[in-house]
Structures are given as C-alpha cells and as structure tokens.
Amino acid sequence: MVQGGRRARRAGLVGALWATAELTVTVGVVVLLLVVHQVWWTNRQAAAAAQDRVQALERSWGRDPAPDPVGPPDALGPSDLPEPAATVAGPVPVPVPVPGSAGTAGPGRSARPAAGPPTRDRAYAVLRIPRLGLVVPVAQGIDKRAVLDKGYVGQYPGTAGPGERGNFALAGHRNTHGEPFRYINRLRAGDELVVDMRGRRYTYVVGKILSETTERDTGVIAPVPRSLVKPDQGYGEPGAYITLTTCTPEYSSKYRLVVWGTLKSS
Template sequence: MTRQKPSVGNRILGVLGEILITLGILLMLYVAWELWWTNIDSANAQKQVTQNLVQNIGDVKIGDDTEEDIDYGPAPVAEVNPGETFGIMYFPRFGSNGSHHPVTYGVGRDVIDNLGIGYYPSTQLPGEKGNFAVAAHRQTHGQVFWDIDKLQKGDKIYLQTKEGYYTYTWYETEIVQPSNGDVLLPVPHEPDAEPKRSILTMTSCHPPFTTRLRIIAYSELTDWRPLEAGPPKEIREMVKDATS
C-alpha cells in the first residue's frame, strides 16, 4: 500500500509546531535561569564581597548584654568611596533566608544584579542628616528585598560599616510610580525642606515579578554603636554568621 505524502500545508504546520516546541523549551530554560540561577550567582558574589569587607574591617567584637544601654552619642557620618562595598545590612524581620546582605556604592545593574544592595550616590550618607537611599531586587538576582512589604512597627534594620552599627527603625511604607524620584530627596516628597533627621529609604519593584510600580520603605536612624562595642543584641548571631 502506497503511503500518501503529506501535503505542503501539513509539512509547514509540522515545521511550525517543531519551532514552537523549541521556543517553548528555550523560554522554560530562560525562566529557570532567571528565577533560580541568578539567585545562586548573586548569592556567591555577595558572599565574596562580604568576606572582602570583613577582612578590611578586621576582627569584629561580639560583646555582651552589659553593653546594651550605653549612650555612644551621635552617629558619625560613614565614609563611602565610589565603587566600594562599604557595609552589611541586617534584617531580622526577613528571617534566616535573608538576614544580611552587602551594601555597595551605585545602583547600576552591575551592582544590584550581582552584589545585593546598591546605594544611590546622589543621596546622603549613613549618619548624615537627610536620606540614605538604597535599592535591591525583590525577585531574582538574590531577591534581597523579597519581604520588604512585611516590615512592621518597631522593626529594626541594621547597617554595619567600619565606623560601627547604625540602627534604623521602620516607620512607613508606600507605593509610588517609577517616575516618582522625589522619594530620594533629603526629605522625601518635600523639595524645599531642610532635613532634621537621618533616614534610610529602601526601594524595590512592586508587585513582585513586575516593574510596574515601586515599593518604598522608610526607617529613621534611632541608635548607633561603635564597632569596638560589638553589635546590638538582636543581630549578634547574624553578625557572627556574616563575619565567620
């Protein structure tokens, strides 16, 4: 019995079907790379720059409970140089999977795609009156700020630099348009205002897996401890983990 040859139309449909299947596989591989491998790649890069920073800082004293109530006076302004990783940020609210991440000068893709948290160079420095603003991904590339929407009243964010430990207390979160750059002003949304306090502004995309909006979390500098005094009690185990 002679097999009937497929028509030209059927052959074209077969080729198109194979192309679509191939494209589907490639798309699945890309999604897997974006959602999985970029997190691993970023975590390895963050670990390396954190280790380099710890070596530059030197031995870190952990301290004990008797040192908690000492008033160390006003916080100094941190020294930050272009291109350097200058701090480690700790987030007790984020839990063990996202407890600490390095902070690096700049918010280009070379920083936030690989090194965790980026610092906006146009904003103020830690300890300075005004707005110390940072950015990080909420998903992929380490998803550092995945839980940024979980911050609650009384939550603390800690920044460790060679000067010491800066403690920020969360007070507000808002959702804005990507074009709303006045969240980075010394006093957010108030172009002519003179800053009277030091704040931390964390920015990321919102909702997750989109870039349609921005989520902005604000915290105020409420305490400071020199490096030799050891970290605040709440983050001692995190500091041990980060500096070991």
C-alpha cells in the same frame, strides 16, 4: 493520478505540521531555559557572590560585626564613607536619584569633608534586616550591571551616608539577581534595619511604608523623605532617615515600594 496527488498533498501537510510542532517545542524549551537562567541561576550566583562579599568585608574589618559606641551623626569622618558617584549609568528599577552631590550641605544634612573619588561598585557596608534574615552588602551607586545585578544593595548618589542627618537611601532588586529586597513588603513599624561599617553600627527603626508609588517619585529619597505623588506619605522634619526602594508588584517594574526608617538614638 488524482488519489496520488491527494496523498502527496496530505503527506506534505503532515510534514509541515510536524516541522511546526518540532519548532514550537524547541522554542518553548529555549524560552524555559532562559527563564530558569534568569529567575533561578542568576539568583544563586548573585546571592552567593553577595555573601562572599559580606564575609570579605567582615574579614577586612578584623572582627565579626558587633555594636560599637556610636557618636552623633556629625562625628563621621571622611574615611568612614566614600562619597557617592555623581552620576549613574544605565536604567535602574527604582526612583531616579535626587539632584545634588555628597559632601555639600543641604536640607536636613550636615556638611562634611569630601573623601575623594569613590569606587562606585565597591561594597563598603553591610545591611542586616533581622525580621527577614537578610544580610547583604551595600555599595555606592545604583547601576544595574555594576551594583544591583551583583545582588548588592546600592546607595543613591547624593544621599546621606549611614548615621548622617539626611536620607540614607538604598535600592535593591525585588526579583532575580539575588533579589535582596524581595520580602521588604513584610516589614512592619518597629522592625530594625542595621547598618554595619568598619568599627561602627547604626540601627534604624522602620516607621512608615509606602506600598506603591511611581518610578519618578523622587521625593521618597529626598533629605526629608516625602512622596511627591502622595504628599500625605512621608516625613515633615529633618532627621536621620533610611529609605529602602524596590519594584512592585513582583516580577514587574511598573511601581515602586518604599520603606522608611529613622535612626535609633544610642
């Protein structure tokens, strides 16, 4: 009887251990599939959709993008760029937007007529970074679902438009969902950042890089960009700037990486 009871308990223990092992393996496979979906599949989907959008924009412009004679920043008319949305819904993996609204003059910005309500998630331009081989659509707003998770680069609400005086500030994912800004840490002073719109091309030149700052450092996307966390980083005079922001280090949203550039004179 005693030996039979021991065998029964042993069998029960083995069964429990086996069931636990099966459950652990199953959970591990599910987690692995989720990671593959998030890191690999969403990248493929978003990157492919973003490239389709670039091609659609180019077709709608009726030509392949090419340099055009570009007037001074103030020459932009209301039909060239829809106004940024006033608010952003949902969390974003980038610094919070600066206060203010487009279409109003501010430090380092030129006033221009309002263009009417924008379509927040509609791409209106194409960003090209030759050093990285990057070609990505630019859309209004930095909402994750509506813009960033599509593999697009998003323009911060209230920041200047391409070619304008002020700061044309952009955000993009570093990892997953197309990860357009994954390698912007490789940019160096003198690299070109090209922004194509219908009938216009604006070329910026990378000037400064802030390798790490906090997510609340709104100074980096101000009209005259200067870090509030590291005041020695940034610019001190009005001009026509571009700012690229993304998360750092990779696969983390703890800090922000910032690249600044200035509009190249035509």
